[in-house]
Amino acid sequence: MKVLIIEDEQELANSIAQYLSEESYRCEFATTYQEALEKVEIFNYDCIVLDIMLPGGSGMKILEVLKHMNKQDGVIIISAKNSLDDKINGLKIGADDYLTKPFHLAELSARVFSIIRRKQFDNTNTVRHHEITIDLLSKTVTVNDQEIILTKKEYDLLIYFIGNKNRVISKSTLAEHISGDFADMLDNHDFVYTHIKNLKKKLTDAGSHNYLKTIYGTGYRWEE
Amino acid sequence: MKKLLDHTLKPFIVYALLVLLSSIPVYFFLVDWIWSKELDENNQLIAQRIENEFNEQNINDEQLAESIRFWNNIQPVSKIEAANRTLTKDSTYTIRRQNPYSEHIAVDRFRVLERIIIINNRYFILTVETNVEESEETIAYIAAITFIFGIILITGFIILNRRLSQKLWKPFNHTLQKLKSFRLNNESVVSFQDTHIAEFKELHIALDKLISHSITTYQSQKEFTENASHELQTPIAIIKNKLDILLQDKSLTDNQYNIIEEINLTLLRMSRINKNLLLLAKIENKQFEDVQQFNLANTVDNAMNELDDFFENKQISLQKNLQPAIVTSNQALTEILMNNLLLNAIRHSPTGSSINIRLTGHQLTVANAGTLALDKNTLFDRFKKTAPDTKGSGLGLAIVKEICNNNGWTIDYRFEHRQHHFTLHF
Missing domain, CATH: 1.10.10.10 (Winged helix-like DNA-binding domain superfamily/Winged helix DNA-binding domain)
Incomplete structure (x- = not known):
């Protein structure tokens, strides 16, 4: 299973990767909007953990690109903003879940698990x-x-x-x-x-x- | 409180009255003096003419004596008498006499001139009298006129004062109204009416400066709260996730596990304070403006379901009486308000007590058991904790209050029958 972690905060990304990799997920990183866009366009992932606020652009745009390309990657938004509008927007554009920072890695792990299983038709x-x-x-x-x-x-x-x-x-x-x-x-x-x-x-x-x-x-x- | 112009009106009126009063004797003496002077002149002229006329008749002494007797009989204002003494100087004086033709007391005043005239080389005393207005009458007339003018003056003052205070203070009152309706969190800029009065202009400039400074300070304070809360979420998230990883360590002892749990709970509290501060900033920033109509009874039911673990935890029984109440508000905010009110009641209730919720058409009351009344004035303030060991963020009721303000609702508190009652009016 491949998981892409799009998060500009290195420490956070490392912790998420460390926790998820024990579940035998292979984790890749993207720390900027540009980097994330490139990876998303070339590769397919089972799940993408997406931070909304990225250097260089908004995570929402990446979500739109994914939808435009008709990709089936599961997306879980992680955001420091506990905004209902963002949540509704994100889910509307095609995110599968929305998690507000700070969260427990167990919470993220359980949600990633559910998303991946739901995507397996x-x-x-x-x-x-x-x-x-x-x-x-x-x-x-x-x-x-x-x-x-x-x-x-x-x-x-x-x-x-x-x-x-x-x-x-x-x-x-x-x-x-x-x-x-x-x-x-x-x-x-x-x-x-x-x-x-x-x-x-x-x-x-x-x-x-x-x-x-x-x-x-x-x-x-x-x-x- | 008296109006500012009324303060100036009173001394003006007193001063005007004093001036008018003191003018009365001055006018009297002046008029009297003019009278006497003119009459003396008149008397002189008459005396001169009498003397000349008699001398020009060229009559003998007998005829003269006859003429004088006749003169004295028909002339009321003058009298000629033979003089046996010589007066060197004219004598002028005033006498008062009862009017012989009047039956009641009517004293007339006369100005008299006595002078020695020479007719046919014989000396005579000529007395000429002219009636003068009595001094009492003069005083009375002057006083009456002064009184009338005084009244005209004062009435004028009062009318002018009223007109002036309306006109002069119009820009001021306008400014005052603007200031009264000014609210810092409305973010509306206050614009004052243009005025050509220097003092008001200065006031407006000073006020403009003060207000724009306050708005800027308020804005930056809000932004600071929002940014600070926001920026803190990421470090909290990092600590939290590191703890999650630490928890997986195989060599962890029970004691270390317990410490991690305590840190976890503290972090949870910290992030809740943060989220609540953010929420407050957002409400103040009017970021919950989309409203819809819904039944508040459903919101209350949902909140109670969501918190059932909390009720069970403290074995609190719930007595509810909910009637449908349609409100127009932001649904998310109303849910937060309900949760906070209920949580507050649960947290401050003793174990095993009961909470009473009553919803009618226009108000909602949440009542829970308590021992002492709380301080009404600070209850809804931020970070004002009522109990020493509470785990709350100190913001729950502040948020309730802020949501009420946002919705135009009110919340009040009272302590009755050993119960805290929070009543929401919508």
């Missing part, structure tokens, strides 16, 4: 993990061909874990994923535990192996 938008099958379009989960009913939050968590296989995800990261910016205002993050406990129970009840391991007391890791 041959696979009919399903994710398989041993006995667990997830249909990304209908948002249904089956274990050994038997459907299990998950709440929206449980489903989100499952995708999050599968998009971050073998990675340690802390409780606060999960709380942030579920509650957004407000997570730090909570007195405790026990609700994360409740949702995870329910998810685990539903999966194992349906006959799934327990892949979700607790680590460092409050962290989690989805193991293959």
Whole structure:
């Protein structure tokens, strides 16, 4: 899988690449508008991580070029601007997702994972993990061909874990994923535990192996 | 408060009255003096003529005595008497006498000239009298006229003052209105009416300078907030991502993991303060101008669903009574407002208490349990924390207030029955 990281902030680009490459993605970089344009025009990528504000031009233009060339690359916009207009515009022009800085790499990883899987038409938008099958379009989960009913939050968590296989995800990261910016205002993050406990129970009840391991007391890791 | 021109009017009126009053005796003495002088001259002329006429008759002493007796009988204003003494000088004086033909008291004043005349080489005393206007009457007439002029003067002053204060102060009042309606965050430039009065012109120049300086300062302050918040997002993002990578280190201990978690939470708080400051700057910059009509009850429901983890977390029960309320506003801002109000209620509620939400056609009240009333005056200020250990950004209610201002809504707070009530009027 090839991922292009278009980001002028070197440290940020490095961290993203380092985190994603563990997922066996091959990462390439572009730090300026011009460089990004050249790469996008010549190569095809499974996913492009696109910063909006670039030296030399706007990331939105790159998005337009992609659309104009009829490219199927998945695009996820990462922007320091939490602007609804930018978000709507970006999604309208053809971006698949929009993430506001600062974000957790686990969040980005999960979204890149979903975008790539959604773009694979041959696979009919399903994710398989041993006995667990997830249909990304209908948002249904089956274990050994038997459907299990998950709440929206449980489903989100499952995708999050599968998009971050073998990675340690802390409780606060999960709380942030579920509650957004407000997570730090909570007195405790026990609700994360409740949702995870329910998810685990539903999966194992349906006959799934327990892949979700607790680590460092409050962290989690989805193991293959 | 008195108007400025009224202050000048009073001394003007007092001064005018004093001048008019003091003019009364001056006029009286002047008129009296002119009277006496003219009458004395008149008396002299008459005396001269009498003396000459008698001498020109060339009559003997007997006829003369007869004539004088006759003269004295029919001439009311003069009298000729034989003189047994010689007067060297003419004598002039004023006498007062009761009018013999009047039945009531009517004292007349006369100017008298006594002089020695010589007829047929014999000395006679000639007395000539002329009626003079009485001094009381003169004073009365002068006072009356002065009084009438005084009234005309004062009425004129008052009318002029009223007209002047309207006309003179017109540019000033115009400027005042402009200043009253001036709002820094409206970004509208104030233009003052042209005036040819030096003082007002100077005032306008000074005000223009002051206002443009304030606007520039305000703008740069806003820009600074927006830029600073913006620029901080990237370093926060870098730290956050480095922590994510550090978390994957195989040799991490439980203790190190916990430290990373604490840093994570602090970073989260930092980025929320940042985002909130940005949001405030954007609201002030009027970047949420697109509005639509929607049912506020739906917004409240959505916010409650979004925050259900928070409710569960503190075992807070919710009592709601929502009636449909159609509002016209920016939807994103209204969602933020609802979230902030609810979050505020949840965070300051004791565990296991209940929150009451009531929505009617024109107002929304969120009530939660509390022990002490909060300070109404600073409650909605930025970074004014009410509780010492809160984790909030200190901007939640400031944002609520700013959104209300933006929408033309109002929010007020009261403490009743050991409950904090926040009421939104829209």
